[in-house]
Amino acid sequence: xxxxxxxxxxxxxxxxxxxxxxxxxxxxxxxxxxxxxxxxxxxxxxxxxxxxxxxxxxxxxxxxxxxxxxxxxxxxxxxxxxxxxxxxxxxxxxxxxxxxxxxxxxxxxxxxxxxxxxxxxxxxxxxxxxxxxxxxxxxxxxxxxxxxxxxxxxxxxxxxxxxxxxxxxxxxxxxxxxxxxxxxxxxxxxxxxxxxxxxxxxxxxxxxxxxxxxxxxxxxxxxxxxxxxxxxxxxxxxxxxxxxxxxxx
Amino acid sequence: xxxxxxxxxxxxxxxxxxxxxxxxxxxxxxxxxxxxxxxxxxxxxxxxxxxxxxxxxxxxxxxxxxxxxxxxxxxxxxxxxxxxxxxxxxxxxxxxxxxxxxxxxxxxxxxxxxxxxxxxxxxxxxxxxxxxxxxxxxxxxxxxxxxxxxxxxxxxxxxxxxxxxxxxxxxxxxxxxx
Numbered sequence: 001x002x003x004x005x006x007x008x009x010x011x012x013x014x015x016x017x018x019x020x021x022x023x024x025x026x027x028x029x030x031x032x033x034x035x036x037x038x039x040x041x042x043x044x045x046x047x048x049x050x051x052x053x054x055x056x057x058x059x060x061x062x063x064x065x066x067x068x069x070x071x072x073x074x075x076x077x078x079x080x081x082x083x084x085x086x087x088x089x090x091x092x093x094x095x096x097x098x099x100x101x102x103x104x105x106x107x108x109x110x111x112x113x114x115x116x117x118x119x120x121x122x123x124x125x126x127x128x129x130x131x132x133x134x135x136x137x138x139x140x141x142x143x144x145x146x147x148x149x150x151x152x153x154x155x156x157x158x159x160x161x162x163x164x165x166x167x168x169x170x171x172x173x174x175x176x177x178x179x180x181x182x183x184x185x186x187x188x189x190x191x192x193x194x195x196x197x198x199x200x201x202x203x204x205x206x207x208x209x210x211x212x213x214x215x216x217x218x219x220x221x222x223x224x225x226x227x228x229x230x231x232x233x234x235x236x237x238x239x240x241x242x243x244x245x246x247x248x249x
Numbered sequence: 250x251x252x253x254x255x256x257x258x259x260x261x262x263x264x265x266x267x268x269x270x271x272x273x274x275x276x277x278x279x280x281x282x283x284x285x286x287x288x289x290x291x292x293x294x295x296x297x298x299x300x301x302x303x304x305x306x307x308x309x310x311x312x313x314x315x316x317x318x319x320x321x322x323x324x325x326x327x328x329x330x331x332x333x334x335x336x337x338x339x340x341x342x343x344x345x346x347x348x349x350x351x352x353x354x355x356x357x358x359x360x361x362x363x364x365x366x367x368x369x370x371x372x373x374x375x376x377x378x379x380x381x382x383x384x385x386x387x388x389x390x391x392x393x394x395x396x397x398x399x400x401x402x403x404x405x406x407x408x409x410x411x412x413x414x415x416x417x418x419x420x421x422x423x424x425x426x427x
Contacts, residue, residue, distance in 0.1 A: 002426040011414040013423050015402065124419060127406040135402050144399060144418070146406030152418060153396040154404070169407030193405060221388045233394055240389035248399075 001025040007036045008044070008102060010126030016113070017120040017136040028116045032109045032123070039105040043072070045096050056094045072097050072104065075200065083208035086216075088180050103166060103203035106130050110199075129165040130199045142248060148191040148233045155239065156193070156231050157248040164199035168192050168206040179211050188213030190235050194220070195245065196228035206230075337363050 120133030144154035169191035209216035359367040
């Protein structure tokens with residue numbers, strides 16, 4: 001069963017490949033969509049009444065926040081350290097954990113699906129993907145990575161099971177990723193894809209590497225030891241990938 | 250009066266000199282701060298050579314692992330002359346430092362029993378170089394950038410907004426499978 005939901009400022013595509021009764025699958029999709037809208041309400045920086053907005057206005061203290069919010073704040077702090085400051089929830093000034101929240105919320109959505117009985121599914125939130133099990137064809141999920149210049153072409157095709165795929169690029173919304181060291185827009189890399197066990201981390205790593213520019217190539221190479229493979233394209237069109245990238249043949 | 254004036258002038262001059270000397274001393278140190286750190290450490294050891302030497306040579310002069318490590322290649326080649334079957338001399342040998350834009354890299358190998366038993370490379374550990382060089386030794390592979398069309402279940406790309414989603418490959422997939 002396939003469903004596309006407009007939420008969190010993007011479109012989330014949910015693909016359930018389990019051989020289960022339709023009403024069960026429908027209930028699972030409803031549950032996931034409910035969760036994603038709840039995340040949007042609580043973590044959106046665009047909503048005045050969200051928990052993030054109230055935290056920004058200092059109406060609440062971090063200590064009084066929900067368990068989820070405390071987790072998000074802690075994870076952002078950990079990632080800031082782990083990425084040498086290149087993943088920065090405060091890059092634009094006030095707190096903006098969106099770079100973590102999207103991947104995290106889809107990771108949770110996938111876990112909820114698995115718990116409800118869907119062990120074969122693929123959730124794609126605006127290009128950030130969490131896949132489990134096998135697709136409807138009985139083979140691993142085939143995930144294409146968008147070509148950084150030709151929107152209707154793919155630069156890689158991956159076959160994934162129980163993996164997350166996240167891509168950050170400068171091609172879609174222009175200079176929206178900043179290098180916190182220079183204060184200027186990220187330069188050097190056009191597109192960075194990270195494949196690994198956790199979508200929240202994969203997404204954050206891809207964003208951090210993009211902000212680093214070319215030194216990000218070497219930084220990504222170190223992540224392979226932790227199970228995070230990568231593929232990237234530089235501004236001048238060179239392509240790089242790690243040895244363990246699950247590329248389709 | 251004149252004495253006190255002279256004393257005051259003298260004090261001020263002295264203070265000015267001290268400040269001046271401090272400035273002139275500290276100023277040249279700053280630009281060359283990074284490289285001399287090593288030299289200073291070495292000269293510190295040189296000032297107290299005998300304990301260091303005896304400490305390192307203590308195990309045995311035939312043990313090549315410790316003492317020769319800090320000497321240059323020529324000295325070592327002479328110092329440990331045992332030739333193995335392969336004609337390689339035992340000891341630790343360092344290549345000349347190769348400079349690249351990120352700093353100097355020096356490779357060293359250890360030979361015992363005529364075989365290379367260890368190899369190591371030093372690379373800069375400060376500043377940007379530290380973040381670039383170590384992983385560059387095991388980096389990503391460069392390949393050709395493909396532009397392919399293929400049947401896929403999902404498309405990963407930089408975050409698209411609701412508006413740009415309409416034009417995306419993923420939207421086409423969603424429509425085809427809806």
